[in-house]
Amino acid sequence: MKKMFQGFKDFIMRGNVVDLAVGVVIGAAFTAVVTTLTEGFLKPLIQVISGGSGVEAGTFKINKVPFDYASFINAVITFLLTAAVLYFLVVYPLNVLAERRRRGEEPPPKSPSEEVKLLTEIRDALVAQAQAGHGAQPQGNVYGSAVDDILQRRQEPPR
Known part of the structure; x- marks a missing residue:
């Protein structure tokens, strides 16, 4: 329907x-x-x-x-x-x-905005991270670590 x-x-x-x-x-x-x-x-x-x-x-x-x-x-x-x-x-x-x-002389459609591109990258990183850790138990907040990866923020390992 x-x-x-x-x-x-x-x-x-x-x-x-x-x-x-x-x-x-x-x-x-x-x-x-x-x-x-x-x-x-x-x-x-x-x-x-x-x-x-x-x-x-x-x-x-x-x-x-x-x-x-x-x-x-x-x-x-x-x-x-x-x-x-x-x-x-x-x-x-x-x-x-x-x-x-x-x-084909019609103007091409507008490209996605920067916000849409960024959100697409975030989505793709989350999917990739979920697929990589698919067999193991996630530690901590999975989404927080994906955002940290995208923003290239690395956490120092505990000493």
Whole structure:
């Protein structure tokens, strides 16, 4: 069960899911902006350019059935603007970042701090001392003597 949750955490933190979520949210928000622009400005412009006025502008009729070509042109423009912005502001930068990762240009992770290095040395010395004295009974404080060894403090033998 723990391994399953770790796998899920790794999947979520990998970045693909986060990138996808960001793309969907940005895409939805930007689509609303582009739709408002095209319906509020471009569609009326198309209707005026096509020579129409009023409700029937931007349409033509066949057998008294209206065909709204201005709405179609508007939808195509909305799609192209949304796709272009998503590509240049989301997809392209993520592809560049992925390519840098593949080439190894991403900065290397920070090295451990001096405190972590010192603690690692202490741990290793304690493990080595425990393994060396594994068959014999320890005399005194095992941990104190390991710390003394690391700090190079030697106790004088009793006289």
